[in-house]
Amino acid sequence: MAGTTRLSVRNIRKSFGTHEVLRGISLEARDGDVISLLGASGSGKSTFLRCINLLEIADHGEISVDGELIQMVERGGRNVPANRRQVDRIRSELGMVFQSFNLWSHMTILENIIEGPVHVLKRPRAECIAEAEALLEKVGIAEKRHAYPAHLSGGQQQRAAIARSLAMKPKVMLFDEPTSALDPELVGEVLRVMRALAEEGMTMLVVTHEMSFARNVSNRVIFMKSGEIDSDGSPEELFGQGGSPSFRQFIGNFGG
Numbered sequence: 001m002a003g004t005t006r007l008s009v010r011n012i013r014k015s016f017g018t019h020e021v022l023r024g025i026s027l028e029a030r031d032g033d034v035i036s037l038l039g040a041s042g043s044g045k046s047t048f049l050r051c052i053n054l055l056e057i058a059d060h061g062e063i064s065v066d067g068e069l070i071q072m073v074e075r076g077g078r079n080v081p082a083n084r085r086q087v088d089r090i091r092s093e094l095g096m097v098f099q100s101f102n103l104w105s106h107m108t109i110l111e112n113i114i115e116g117p118v119h120v121l122k123r124p125r126a127e128c129i130a131e132a133e134a135l136l137e138k139v140g141i142a143e144k145r146h147a148y149p150a151h152l153s154g155g156q157q158q159r160a161a162i163a164r165s166l167a168m169k170p171k172v173m174l175f176d177e178p179t180s181a182l183d184p185e186l187v188g189e190v191l192r193v194m195r196a197l198a199e200e201g202m203t204m205l206v207v208t209h210e211m212s213f214a215r216n217v218s219n220r221v222i223f224m225k226s227g228e229i230d231s232d233g234s235p236e237e238l239f240g241q242g243g244s245p246s247f248r249q250f251i252g253n254f255g256g
């Protein structure tokens with residue numbers, strides 16, 4: 001899909017001790033791209049997402065969000081972000097949705113959603129509430145606005161977590177196995193919300209084991225193996241006859 005480059009990652013490397021988990025990953029996401037990241041457990045998918053939004057700091061490589069390069073410096077032999085303010089700003093431009101929802105349990109759903117816009121972006125509270133209510137409507141849980149997370153099902157909590165990320169008006173949404181913690185009957189409601197976002201043109205990078213999402217919603221599929229990109233292409237290519245033998249074996253395990 002032609003368009004502005006929203007996310008550019010060049011040659012990311014990351015080790016934990018002597019274990020090199022990411023071995024030179026590069027990726028470019030253009031406006032509206034929906035990229036599914038697949039791979040066996042331990043192949044480095046979560047670490048890759050965490051490096052993009054700076055929850056982990058890559059040892060090498062470059063990351064740019066919407067054309068802005070994240071500045072790094074070397075300190076004590078380690079790569080560290082040069083500018084804390086830039087990190088905070090870039091993080092707010094990258095929405096992150098985790099497997100485990102990560103809502104604040106002591107706040108209502110509405111409070112969870114307005115927290116970032118009011119306290120981080122310093123926007124007027126009334127405006128943020130109006131937007132939050134529209135987002136709750138969009139993800140189908142408007143009636144839960146005054147409930148606490150513990151009173152919602154897993155699927156509802158994940159939809160609230162998506163609304164919370166969207167409230168920051170991110171340029172790219174990163175999803176880390178958003179349906180893996182859900183009972184099977186709740187997976188569909190979260191995938192429907194993600195599909196609607198994709199159809200609206202949100203740029204998304206999605207670590208998932210949901211082959212139907214990878215096949216039918218994403219426009220690009222990346223298969224990671226041992227910290228490297230093994231196969232990269234459109235779902236038609238990869239789920240057709242393309243993709244490496246490792247990819248074919250991987251999807252075979254999922255009945256793909």
Ligand SMILES: Nc1ncnc2c1ncn2[C@@H]1O[C@H](COP(=O)(O)OP(=O)(O)OP(=O)(O)O)[C@@H](O)[C@H]1O
Binds near residue numbers: 040046047
């Ligand atoms: N903070 C850490 N310290 C040490 N090792 C880590 C750390 N985080 C991840 N690892 C290791 O890095 C490797 C890749 O982990 P990662 O979670 O990125 O894989 P993944 O592909 O997302 O796997 P899964 O599908 O199981 O979530 C694993 O061997 C893991 O044990």
